[in-house]
Amino acid sequence: MKLIFNFLVIFTFFSCNQKESKKNLEHQLSERQKKEQSFGEYFFDNSKTISFTNKDRYFYSFLSYYNSNNIYRKRLRSGTEGIDILNIDSTKSKKELLISDDHQIFLRDFRSFYVQNSDSIFLHGINLIQIVDSSGEIIFEKNYEIPIEIPSSYFPISNNNSSKSFLKGYDFYFTRLLDMYPNNEMYNSNTLMRYNLVENKLYEVTNTNYPKFYFDNCWFLQDYTIHYAINDNDEIVYSFPIDDYIYIYSLSDNKIVKKINCKSKYKEKNPIAANCDKLWDAKSNYKHTYESFLYGDVVFDPKKYIYYRFAKIPETEYSLNQKFDSKNNRFIIMVLDQNFNLIHESKIYNKTPLYLSFDYFVTDEGLWISTNNPSRVDYDEDILSFELFNFKAK
Known part of the structure; x- marks a missing residue:
């Protein structure tokens, strides 16, 4: 009887303190994640966080990339004010007017953007490229012709961290939308386009098709998402969800010049074709996504001259009645040196959940990953928060 009474006391104590436990849950999980990450010759130092406020401008995520002058950000329900996230010494963001109210409506029609500096914000529509300055004035505008027979194939996909639009000289590159059935014809199509600003011409970038791993099978949409990063050698570093290999594409040679096996040590089996x-x-899509090990974004860190490769970990407990939510997935961060040798891997459990693995940016300090997950107990829609994954040697 005494044992039962003691149990009831303990149970009541924990019930009364459930709210307090929830507050501490994320901190405890973060500490545990750090311990999981600290193995081998290197580790991630997660001791630094930052947050930015943007009152009454609802958003939970934006997509960005390394550029010291990049102050324009793509946000949900984007307002007219930008956020300078690279000013990490400040607890609050600097706000700058980048696109005027008159031009906000155009953003809905643009599929991608690229920021060179405050006076060259590239907006890329279905068959239109505009360059606007920091006040929103159009300083360059060109329409390009798309082939009548397959116009949809030359639409750009929405710009994101996976495959960013980028500028090299007078050539503007963007990922081509392949609106085709996932078969050999699609896999053999070039995935990258080049628009020359001087010639006002659109070109396919040759030899940018899918690797042989894809051929002769059907795959689900998430399996042929294109992920790449641009390094300082005018090379595109490709990562594909179902392929262990990293592919190095030379912009000067217009071909793949190297491929390297970068298989994760956490990968136990290959995804099953559809x-x-x-x-x-x-439900077939849900099951495949839950159970498959899928590689994600590859990120170039120019200061440390390393690459981060993300990967989604298979789930063992799930319901086919619930769509897979990429915001709450467990993931891996692989670290590759400049020669693409795998030198470290960290498994992020994300059980709270805490992180948004697709929302990140890079500064001289390292990789910043969003901790602004809407599923957090203390989620605040007016705050953007990030945690630094500073890669160090022990």
């Missing part, structure tokens, strides 16, 4: 008759079946 049944071609069930490509659009929701």
Whole structure:
């Protein structure tokens, strides 16, 4: 009887303190994640966080990349004010007017953007490229012609961290939308386009098709998402969800010049190809996404001259009645040196959940990953928060 009474006391104590426990949950998990990460010759120092406020401008995420002058950010329900996230010494953001109210409406029609500096914000639509300055004035505008026979194939995909639009000289590169059935014809199509600003011409970038791993099978949409990073050698570093290899594409040679096996030590088996008759079946998609190990974004860190490669970890407990939510996935961060040798891996459990693995940026200090997950207990829609993954030697 005494034992039962003691148990009830303990149970009541924990019930009364449930709210307090929730507050401490994320901190405890973060500490545990650090311990999981600290193995081998290197480790991630997660001791620094930053946050920015933007009152009454609802958003939970933006997509950005390394550029000291990049002050324009893509946000949900984007307002007219930008956020300078690279000013990490400040607890609050600097706000700058980048696109005027008159030009906000155009953002809905643009599929990608690229920021060179405050006076060259590239906005890329279905067949239109504009360059606007910091006040929103159009300083360059060109329409390019797209082939009548397959116009949709030359639409750009939405710009994101996975495959960013970028500028090299007078050439503006963007990822081509392949609105095709996932078969050999699609996999053999070039995935990158080049628009020359001087010639006002659109070109396919040759030899940017899918690797052989894809051929002769059907795959789900998430399996052929394109991920790449641009390094300082005018090379595109490709990572594909179902392929262990990293592919190095030379912009000067217009071809793949190297491929390196960068298989994660946490990968136990390859994803299973889709049944071609069930490509659009929701539960088949859910099951495949939950159970598959899929590589994600590859990120170049120019200061440390290393690469971060993300990967999604398979789930063992899930319901097919619930769509896979990429905001709450467990993931891995692989670190590759300048020769693409795998030198470190960290498994991020993200059980709270805390992180948004697709929302990040890089500064001289390292990789910053969003901790602004909407599923957090203390989520605040007016705050953007990030945690530094500073890669160090022990």
